[in-house]
Amino acid sequence: MALLALSKCYYLGNLDQKVFLNEIKEIIHFHQEHHNLTRLAYQSAWELLIYTLIGEKFYEQVIVIELHFVRETRRELEELSKCVDWKRKKVEREKETKEVIVLMRWLNSLEFFFRFCSFWNEEFVGLFGNVVQLFRASSGNHREIRGECIDFFREAAGNKIMKVEGLLKGGAIDAVLEEISQQSLNEDNKICCFSFFLELSERLQEEKEDEKEEAKRKVFDKMEEEGLDDCIIMFHHFLLEEELPFSYPDENLECYFMPL
Structure with a gap:
């Protein structure tokens, strides 16, 4: 409960990273060795680091390299995915399971991380692949998770540090193409998909x-x-x-979102 509360400290703004960095690092290292935390508590510890430290390369390298962020996130996503009943329809769910809630929290944290991350790591490709697996598993009855996956890909594509080749190898481009081909796609998701490809064209x-x-x-x-x-x-x-040889005809994005 303490970690869950602390994970929202970024709302206070301008926290002194030195106050909690070493303690949270110790908590994460201890869990990696002894697995003493619940999934929600562990995700909360990571969320505190991501939301308060991202944007500074030194701290990002601590998160990714020293604390093995990608490896741990991939493992958590895989284990949580195994615990979700993907065939259970929304009308049959009185409330979301705790695994679905933690999955959504991970996806939200990943969106924030990849929006502001300031360096590229080849391990990101494997993480893209895990999110693609979630995207496809949730295609039937978990549209909220599917939508979060698309938001994640859009944020990654919009970051100048991300490599187009990495998005391609990780399967992100194929996933967005699958989403945009859906007949039942709503307007918000259409805009998200089109934004992904606009960002992709800028990266190229x-x-x-x-x-x-x-x-x-x-x-x-x-x-x-x-x-x-x-x-x-x-x-x-x-x-x-x-x-x-290249220029954009109009910076107003409305011209890119005309009805098909």
């Missing part, structure tokens, strides 16, 4: 520009090695006059 353009800049740098380095200073100056003037 940025990666293309990064590759272009890397190619330019290699040309400059080669010229400098060979002492071709005059060529460097001419090449530099050429690049400054080059027209960019």
